[in-house]
Amino acid sequence: MSGLTMPPSDKATLARRAEIVADMRLIVPGEGVVDATSEMRAFETDGLTAYRQLPMVVVLPETTRQVARILKYCNERNIKVVPRGSGTSLSGGALPLEDAVLLVMSRFNRILDIDYPNRIVVAQPGVTNLGISIAVEQDGFYYAPDPSSQIACSIGGNVAENSGGVHCLKYGLTANNVLGIEMVLMNGEIVRLGGRHLDAEGYDLLGIMTGSEGLLGVVTEVTVRILKRPDMARALLVGFPSSEEAGQCVADIIAAGIIPGGMEMMDRPAIHAAEAFVHAGYPLDVEALLIVELDGCGAELDHLIGRVEEIARQNGSVTCRISQSEEERLVFWLGRKAAFPAVGRISPDYYCMDGTIPRKELPRVLHGMRELSEKYGLRVANVFHAGDGNLHPLILYDANIPGELDKAEAFGADILKLCVKVGGVLTGEHGVGVEKRDLMGEMFNQTDLDQQMRVKCAFDPGHLLNPGKVFPQLRRCAELGRMHIHRGQMPFPDIPRF
Amino acid sequence: MTTFTPSSSEEVLSVVLGALSEEAPLEIVGHGSKRGIGRLVQAAHTLDLSALSGVTLYEPEELILSAKAGTPLAEIGKLLDDNRQQLAFEPMDYGPLFGDGPGRGTIGGVLAANISGPRRIKAGAARDHILGIHAVSGRGEAFKSGGRVVKNVTGYDLSKAMAGSWGTLAVVTDLTFKVLPAAETETTLAVRDLTDDVAANVMAHAMGSSAEVSGAAHLPVLVSGKVAGGALSGAAATLLRVEGVTPSVAWRIGHLKDLLKAAGEMQEIGAEQSRALWRDIRDCAPFAGGKKPVWRVSMAPSEAHRMVDALRRQAGANAFYDWQGGLIWLEMEADPEASALRAMIRRFGGGHATLIRAAEPERAALDVFEPQPPALAALSARLKAEFDPKGILNPGRMSGTG
Numbered sequence: 081m082s083g084l085t086m087p088p089s090d091k092a093t094l095a096r097r098a099e100i101v102a103d104m105r106l107i108v109p110g111e112g113v114v115d116a117t118s119e120m121r122a123f124e125t126d127g128l129t130a131y132r133q134l135p136m137v138v139v140l141p142e143t144t145r146q147v148a149r150i151l152k153y154c155n156e157r158n159i160k161v162v163p164r165g166s167g168t169s170l171s172g173g174a175l176p177l178e179d180a181v182l183l184v185m186s187r188f189n190r191i192l193d194i195d196y197p198n199r200i201v202v203a204q205p206g207v208t209n210l211g212i213s214i215a216v217e218q219d220g221f222y223y224a225p226d227p228s229s230q231i232a233c234s235i236g237g238n239v240a241e242n243s244g245g246v247h248c249l250k251y252g253l254t255a256n257n258v259l260g261i262e263m264v265l266m267n268g269e270i271v272r273l274g275g276r277h278l279d280a281e282g283y284d285l286l287g288i289m290t291g292s293e294g295l296l297g298v299v300t301e302v303t304v305r306i307l308k309r310p311d312m313a314r315a316l317l318v319g320f321p322s323s324e325e326a327g328q329c330v331a332d333i334i335a336a337g338i339i340p341g342g343m344e345m346m347d348r349p350a351i352h353a354a355e356a357f358v359h360a361g362y363p364l365d366v367e368a369l370l371i372v373e374l375d376g377c378g379a380e381l382d383h384l385i386g387r388v389e390e391i392a393r394q395n396g397s398v399t400c401r402i403s404q405s406e407e408e409r410l411v412f413w414l415g416r417k418a419a420f421p422a423v424g425r426i427s428p429d430y431y432c433m434d435g436t437i438p439r440k441e442l443p444r445v446l447h448g449m450r451e452l453s454e455k456y457g458l459r460v461a462n463v464f465h466a467g468d469g470n471l472h473p474l475i476l477y478d479a480n481i482p483g484e485l486d487k488a489e490a491f492g493a494d495i496l497k498l499c500v501k502v503g504g505v506l507t508g509e510h511g512v513g514v515e516k517r518d519l520m521g522e523m524f525n526q527t528d529l530d531q532q533m534r535v536k537c538a539f540d541p542g543h544l545l546n547p548g549k550v551f552p553q554l555r556r557c558a559e560l561g562r563m564h565i566h567r568g569q570m571p572f573p574d575i576p577r578f
Numbered sequence: 579m580t581t582f583t584p585s586s587s588e589e590v591l592s593v594v595l596g597a598l599s600e601e602a603p604l605e606i607v608g609h610g611s612k613r614g615i616g617r618l619v620q621a622a623h624t625l626d627l628s629a630l631s632g633v634t635l636y637e638p639e640e641l642i643l644s645a646k647a648g649t650p651l652a653e654i655g656k657l658l659d660d661n662r663q664q665l666a667f668e669p670m671d672y673g674p675l676f677g678d679g680p681g682r683g684t685i686g687g688v689l690a691a692n693i694s695g696p697r698r699i700k701a702g703a704a705r706d707h708i709l710g711i712h713a714v715s716g717r718g719e720a721f722k723s724g725g726r727v728v729k730n731v732t733g734y735d736l737s738k739a740m741a742g743s744w745g746t747l748a749v750v751t752d753l754t755f756k757v758l759p760a761a762e763t764e765t766t767l768a769v770r771d772l773t774d775d776v777a778a779n780v781m782a783h784a785m786g787s788s789a790e791v792s793g794a795a796h797l798p799v800l801v802s803g804k805v806a807g808g809a810l811s812g813a814a815a816t817l818l819r820v821e822g823v824t825p826s827v828a829w830r831i832g833h834l835k836d837l838l839k840a841a842g843e844m845q846e847i848g849a850e851q852s853r854a855l856w857r858d859i860r861d862c863a864p865f866a867g868g869k870k871p872v873w874r875v876s877m878a879p880s881e882a883h884r885m886v887d888a889l890r891r892q893a894g895a896n897a898f899y900d901w902q903g904g905l906i907w908l909e910m911e912a913d914p915e916a917s918a919l920r921a922m923i924r925r926f927g928g929g930h931a932t933l934i935r936a937a938e939p940e941r942a943a944l945d946v947f948e949p950q951p952p953a954l955a956a957l958s959a960r961l962k963a964e965f966d967p968k969g970i971l972n973p974g975r976m977s978g979t980g
């Protein structure tokens with residue numbers, strides 16, 4: 081990744097920078113256009129801080145009409161645009177380009193409607209994920225997908241990344257909780273998909289948009305489903321002498337027909353880092369720690385907690401605590417929620433990975449990771465959305481030591497390749513961005529990638545919106561559209577027919 | 579007119595290549611159980627996927643199942659049932675509505691039509707559970723998307739793009755779905771004799787409670803006798819289903835009764851009858867077998883009964899509500915009244931209407947699927963062209979879009 085190649089800068093655009101900035105000021109009056117280098121510094125990177133690039137200009141529109149005018153302007157003049165929400169992407173999705181307008185959606189920060197009878201909130205895309213839950217909290221409702229970055233990340237960014245969280249095994253990802261969006265296409269057209277009803281008519285463009293990483297359109301409004309908070313939640317904190325046993329416990333819980341609200345696993349290095357940081361009372365002599373959270377009515381929890389405890393015991397658990405109060409439940413989570421900063425304390429830098437694997441492959445993948453850790457001479461700590469097989473290995477390195485970043489990246493790439501090899505995927509929730517772009521070939525062949533790029537062509541034939549992300553190599557739409565079949569050349573095959 | 583019945587994805591690819599080279603469009607069918615929906619397809623040949631059949635991978639502990647597109651839904655249902663699992667989106671069976679009898683339909687058709695059922699309000703539709711596909715595009719190229727794990731955001735979600743595309747973008751040959759544990763038991767609470775507007779309030783209340791209601795339907799008196807062997811005849815029935823482990827179901831039903839105690843007379847319906855009842859609601863049994871036009875309308879739950887009430891001042895229609903009102907099944911007295919209905923939906927906040935059952939001339943003359951505003955229609959047409967530039971897959975079926 082350090083050798084990352086981005087699309088070549090367009091000299092003609094850069095030469096007209098002053099004119100473009102002035103035109104942007106005509107579209108977005110007031111403070112909404114930032115072109116001073118010192119002020120643009122705040123936008124030069126996102127959550128993947130190893131990469132930095134100043135944009136040509138930062139524009140912070142306030143209305144859908146402004147977004148439409150900006151995009152139309154840029155489209156007509158062949159100017160690239162990079163959308164940005166809160167800039168927490170861990171895959172470099174919001175990394176600016178030297179010759180692109182950085183379109184920052186943070187001033188779209190209003191909740192437009194709260195509709196309890198239909199259990200819906202309509203929000204502008206810059207509203208934070210947590211902001212939605214807070215807006216309906218006093219009435220006992222919440223928005224279920226809860227990425228760990230929820231105090232900062234925007235709902236528009238969540239749509240672009242199809243973000244998940246610890247509760248998504250039971251309650252789904254962003255894609256399953258968004259009912260509609262308004263978006264602007266690169267040509268300036270405003271399109272609404274879905275709304276307060278379910279299952280939009282026609283093609284599932286909403287499904288395509290969710291997780292499209294800012295390459296297809298700019299989201300200007302989001303309609304989400306909210307849920308009533310469960311009566312209560314209780315958690316079990318279970319220690320195991322090996323990850324195999326912890327993994328089997330997870331499988332057995334699911335096989336027993338139980339889908340917990342959350343089911344998280346940490347390995348020994350992660351447990352130790354978290355415990356040293358927050359003193360949650362985690363056992364230190366276990367190889368794997370599971371947090372199993374059950375939510376629902378009291379009668380259900382009383383019934384299921386005993387069953388989960390029993391399953392844990394059958395799988396060789398050596399410690400098992402059951403939360404007896406809301407405070408205790410939150411303490412169980414404290415270490416898991418602080419796992420990233422905790423690891424940040426024991427290492428100058430860390431690099432967070434995000435592969436998903438079939439759960440049964442966990443022991444094999446952890447073993448492979450230990451071997452890689454030795455090979456690269458770098459430590460790794462693992463936190464794991466155990467219920468859905470989503471791994472977050474944290475690779476510990478020191479950017480000040482020459483070559484360590486490269487080593488960390490090579491290590492990370494090897495982990496992801498291993499995930500794919502055992503039947504998994506490159507990214508479970510953080511997106512491809514620039515980070516995993518050049519690994520796409522591990523999962524997809526050129527035909528697969530070409531068909532994905534053709535979808536891009538239907539939305540943005542000039543490849544102007546967020547280019548350089550997701551696809552290892554951009555192919556021109558005209559070239560992608562060509563067909564090589566000639567009339568009469570391929571006869572119908574000789575297969576059963578009537 | 580030839581019917582091809584390939585039994586491998588390679589054979590599907592060669593049929594599509596043949597069709598491309600002869601510029602001879604294909605009608606794609608599984609069991610043909612939903613052939614009555616959409617515009618009639620004008621195709622030279624038929625690509626029948628029913629021989630492309632079989633579950634290829636089922637790992638209950640990983641919550642995944644993969645099957646070839648022509649695998650009967652009934653076969654998958656049985657396999658899951660034996661393992662106390664299910665497709666949580668509760669796919670409906672269109673057979674009875676068309677007078678064809680139950681039990682037909684393939685897993686490929688479930689995705690192509692983005693089918694769901696009463697649990698849609700809690701668990702989503704086929705689109706929410708599809709994890710990965712292999713398919714052959716109208717360009718004659720085999721491609722894949724997604725994967726075999728339950729959480730994945732690698733690349734564009736082309737699997738979802740197939741949901742509701744009615745075979746107009748690509749021929750899906752293999753699918754992987756997320757599967758989930760089946761509930762241990764269920765109970766339905768029936769509140770009797772409510773008018774449509776009061777029922778809408780009751781359902782909104784129940785759905786907005788922590789009782790985790792997994793089905794919310796309202797059957798007005800003209801409809802209530804036509805489900806579960808007539809067990810609910812005589813008065814309107816507002817139905818709230820609760821599923822889960824036994825003690826939890828009992829507690830939550832109690833909670834609902836408490837919450838709704840002022841609403842009206844209530845009765846509890848036990849697991850066995852509850853299952854039969856929701857199967858009938860799922861399959862639109864009240865309008866099964868007839869010939870009158872039937873619409874499926876999706877709109878904001880709170881507006882549904884208002885829209886129906888206003889429509890009835892213009893046209894005769896029988897209606898019942900699923901998804902808390904978000905899904906309206908409408909049986910028209912005589913004419914489909916497409917423009918009156920669509921204007922009314924727009925007036926009450928928007929949504930969409932699909933003409934599910936109608937005579938052939940009506941299907942040919944009317945927009946079966948909701949027409950889209952120009953920018954959206956143009957985008958859909960561009961998407962179609964990127965998958966099927968020569969228009970050889972189910973030409974005209976979705977008219978407008980596909």
Ligand SMILES: Cc1cc2nc3c(=O)[nH]c(=O)nc-3n(C[C@H](O)[C@H](O)[C@H](O)COP(=O)(O)OP(=O)(O)OC[C@H]3O[C@@H](n4cnc5c(N)ncnc54)[C@H](O)[C@@H]3O)c2cc1C
Binds near residue numbers: 126174205244293294
């Ligand atoms: C500490 C930490 C913890 C995290 N934990 C999780 C987690 O648990 N689960 C998880 O899924 N992710 C997690 N993330 C990743 C990140 O927070 C999510 O991907 C989030 O959705 C990004 O939102 P954002 O507003 O910051 O988007 P940005 O980073 O600004 O942008 C992300 C992408 O979305 C595009 N985009 C943003 N807004 C729009 C818009 N309005 N229209 C079109 N495209 C747009 C951008 O172009 C970019 O490609 C974490 C990140 C951090 C730093």
